[in-house]
Amino acid sequence: MVSVGVLSEAFCLVLEQEAGSVSEASLEVITELYGRVGRQGRPLVGIGCGEQPTAEFALLGEYGLDLVLLFPVPAGWATVLRRRMKTYLDRQWPPVLVAPATLWGEEVVLGLASELDVPAFSNCMQLETVENGAVRVERLFYEEKIAVRYTLAPGSPLLATLAVGLTNVRRRRPGHRAEVVCVPDTGRLPADPVTVLGRIKADPRTMDLEEADVIVCGGRGLGSAENFALLAKLADMLGAAVGGTRVARDNGWITAERQIGQTGKVVKPELLLSFGVSGATQHTIGLRDSRRIVAVNKDKNAPMMKLADVAIVADAREVIVELIRRLEAAGAGLGRRAARQN
Amino acid sequence: MLAVVLLKKAVFLSESALRPQPVQGLLATRRPFIGAHDLAALHHALSLREQAAVSRVAAITAGGSEADVILCQAYALGADEVFRVPWEGDAGLTDASPVGRVLAGVLAGLPAGVVFCGHLSPDSGRGLVPYVVAQSLGWPLVTRAVKVQMTPDLPHLRIHRDVGRGNREVVECPLPAVVTAVRYPSGWRYPKCARLLAFRRRNVPTLSPPSSPGMPSEKRWLADMEMTRARPRPKKIFTPDENLSAAERMKMIVSGGLKAKKGKVVDGSGADAASKVYEVLVECGYAPK
Numbered sequence: 001m002v003s004v005g006v007l008s009e010a011f012c013l014v015l016e017q018e019a020g021s022v023s024e025a026s027l028e029v030i031t032e033l034y035g036r037v038g039r040q041g042r043p044l045v046g047i048g049c050g051e052q053p054t055a056e057f058a059l060l061g062e063y064g065l066d067l068v069l070l071f072p073v074p075a076g077w078a079t080v081l082r083r084r085m086k087t088y089l090d091r092q093w094p095p096v097l098v099a100p101a102t103l104w105g106e107e108v109v110l111g112l113a114s115e116l117d118v119p120a121f122s123n124c125m126q127l128e129t130v131e132n133g134a135v136r137v138e139r140l141f142y143e144e145k146i147a148v149r150y151t152l153a154p155g156s157p158l159l160a161t162l163a164v165g166l167t168n169v170r171r172r173r174p175g176h177r178a179e180v181v182c183v184p185d186t187g188r189l190p191a192d193p194v195t196v197l198g199r200i201k202a203d204p205r206t207m208d209l210e211e212a213d214v215i216v217c218g219g220r221g222l223g224s225a226e227n228f229a230l231l232a233k234l235a236d237m238l239g240a241a242v243g244g245t246r247v248a249r250d251n252g253w254i255t256a257e258r259q260i261g262q263t264g265k266v267v268k269p270e271l272l273l274s275f276g277v278s279g280a281t282q283h284t285i286g287l288r289d290s291r292r293i294v295a296v297n298k299d300k301n302a303p304m305m306k307l308a309d310v311a312i313v314a315d316a317r318e319v320i321v322e323l324i325r326r327l328e329a330a331g332a333g334l335g336r337r338a339a340r341q342n
Numbered sequence: 343m344l345a346v347v348l349l350k351k352a353v354f355l356s357e358s359a360l361r362p363q364p365v366q367g368l369l370a371t372r373r374p375f376i377g378a379h380d381l382a383a384l385h386h387a388l389s390l391r392e393q394a395a396v397s398r399v400a401a402i403t404a405g406g407s408e409a410d411v412i413l414c415q416a417y418a419l420g421a422d423e424v425f426r427v428p429w430e431g432d433a434g435l436t437d438a439s440p441v442g443r444v445l446a447g448v449l450a451g452l453p454a455g456v457v458f459c460g461h462l463s464p465d466s467g468r469g470l471v472p473y474v475v476a477q478s479l480g481w482p483l484v485t486r487a488v489k490v491q492m493t494p495d496l497p498h499l500r501i502h503r504d505v506g507r508g509n510r511e512v513v514e515c516p517l518p519a520v521v522t523a524v525r526y527p528s529g530w531r532y533p534k535c536a537r538l539l540a541f542r543r544r545n546v547p548t549l550s551p552p553s554s555p556g557m558p559s560e561k562r563w564l565a566d567m568e569m570t571r572a573r574p575r576p577k578k579i580f581t582p583d584e585n586l587s588a589a590e591r592m593k594m595i596v597s598g599g600l601k602a603k604k605g606k607v608v609d610g611s612g613a614d615a616a617s618k619v620y621e622v623l624v625e626c627g628y629a630p631k
């Protein structure tokens with residue numbers, strides 16, 4: 001059992017929450033911190049938003065957290081969380097407070113640093129402890145040509161955001177559970193003067209493939225630029241982005257920034273529809289984080305079919321044409337995309 | 343109403359990073375310019391002036407006289423007034439917070455209704471200055487603006503901000519406010535030669551905060567600061583989980599990190615196959631029933 005008293009020597013991490021769960025970026029930062037300082041016995045404390053000590057927060061113990069403090073703040077309300085943290089942590093401010101270098105992490109950490117008048121280092125590549133327990137962070141400057149390592153003076157607090165996309169998430173302590181403590185509500189806070197009116201979803205035709213929720217991907221099996229035009233039409237109707245294999249790129253059916261794989265993009269869509277792709281390792285390395293895969297291939301034994309949740313043995317073009325027909329009949333298309341935006 | 347744009351003298355290292363020379367050699371070859379985010383901030387302010395939402399645009403930078411070149415660019419692009427705040431610290435490597443407080447002190451003495459800043463500077467990019475300015479002035483802050491409009495009825499700004507994955511959030515913010523910009527949607531302006539020449543005939547006025555409290559440097563928090571040539575940024579590549587058996591790890595390497603899922607295999611004509619895909623689309627909410 002860890003007590004809240006450990007805060008004065010803990011490394012604290014502000015957890016980012018997306019759609020009700022802790023984000024991949026936060027898990028990455030926990031993995032990195034555990035590898036660098038948690039293993040040496042420094043307590044790691046997560047700071048999250050929530051009213052109930054759910055099992056999901058306890059499970060963060062497997063990644064390296066010892067304690068999770070839950071503030072009664074709706075996820076995403078950085079200004080309110082900052083104020084609550086300031087009140088709660090006032091008497092036992094942790095020596096190190098970090099967050100993933102995302103919009104959320106930046107709003108919490110940089111906002112706190114400006115309020116407390118302490119230095120903050122954003123987008124750090126590394127955080128480590130050196131001799132006599134001092135903390136050192138490394139940042140890149142001047143188009144990443146120069147690295148600057150800051151070693152903090154003893155007793156200086158550190159606020160930082162850590163770069164994400166550099167570390168693979170690891171469960172380093174299987175079976176371990178973090179203690180979850182709910183911080184009591186300390187009354188009403190003044191409302192944030194900035195009002196959120198709504199969100200506008202990105203246009204999948206122009207958005208970065210790495211950020212797309214749905215991707216339709218084509219390979220050599222599609223056979224021609226005309227079939228890729230059909231694939232683009234299908235993508236448009238689904239509000240999906242178009243990706244392809246190296247062969248598709250070499251044939252000029254897609255542009256370089258649409259290639260998925262080792263020498264292309266690493267994507268993480270909710271749904272990936274793959275047409276006429278064999279599933280070579282160099283391609284699938286870019287699909288690792290896809291949640292659901294549907295593969296259409298003439299060859300039942302193609303490696304891609306073994307990696308798919310639904311594998312369909314059929315001619316790719318025929319399936320695309322039929323899908324477009326059905327979506328048109330069902331009145332999908334741009335209207336559908338607009339519906340998803342709201 | 344006055345719109346103020348805070349510009350940083352960003353520097354570009356013109357030598358190749360691959361040349362084996364010491365860091366100091368690299369730093370000696372700095373060329374000043376306005377970073378892309380700062381330029382976007384200036385363009386947002388100028389476009390508010392064109393919509394008659396603000397009457398004048400002032401550009402301010404902090405630094406020595408070498409920072410005047412930035413003000414010259416801002417003046418040539420259309421800023422009505424330019425001011426320099428004398429400053430000797432290093433806003434990039436350490437002193438973002440003190441420079442933010444000095445700028446806030448200057449702004450408090452101006453009739454500014456909105457302050458624009460770039461979100462990050464391309465050289466040091468800590469992004470702290472706008473937070474410090476907003477906090478010191480007690481004004482709301484909206485970051486990562488891509489579109490800024492004045493609302494017709496209230497003196498509020500309606501701002502589209504980039505919230506990642508290409509999505510935008512639309513917010514409304516009362517004035518006065520601090521806004522950081524990441525992009526300007528369209529119609530970049532070009533510097534005007536006549537204004538460049540006019541700038542040469544002027545002396546750049548300086549502004550100092552009414553009471554200079556003597557900002558302590560952030561260096562007081564540091565025991566050491568070491569500068570080296572950067573190693574290439576590591577790329578996250580797949581390595582299998584060390585808790586797995588050797589056989590499982592080999593399998594994962596061969597499949598590029600994807601686990602074989604033993605999913606449903608469906609054999610059939612184009613129409614049957616399409617029905618199956620359509621079912622999945624409906625299940626995931628991407629197609630109507």
Ligand SMILES: Cc1cc2nc3c(=O)[nH]c(=O)nc-3n(C[C@H](O)[C@H](O)[C@H](O)COP(=O)(O)OP(=O)(O)OC[C@H]3O[C@@H](n4cnc5c(N)ncnc54)[C@H](O)[C@@H]3O)c2cc1C
Binds near residue numbers: 262297315
């Ligand atoms: C160093 C290196 C880096 C690489 N990097 C990448 C990378 O980043 N991304 C990448 O994609 N590749 C990369 N490759 C290439 C990779 O090895 C494969 O060659 C490539 O992914 C294969 O593309 P494909 O699946 O489109 O073509 P193929 O392997 O030729 O597969 C075509 C598939 O289509 C099926 N098919 C044929 N006709 C039909 C039809 N009518 N209907 C349905 N299915 C049909 C076939 O059964 C087959 O399975 C790299 C290779 C090297 C050496």
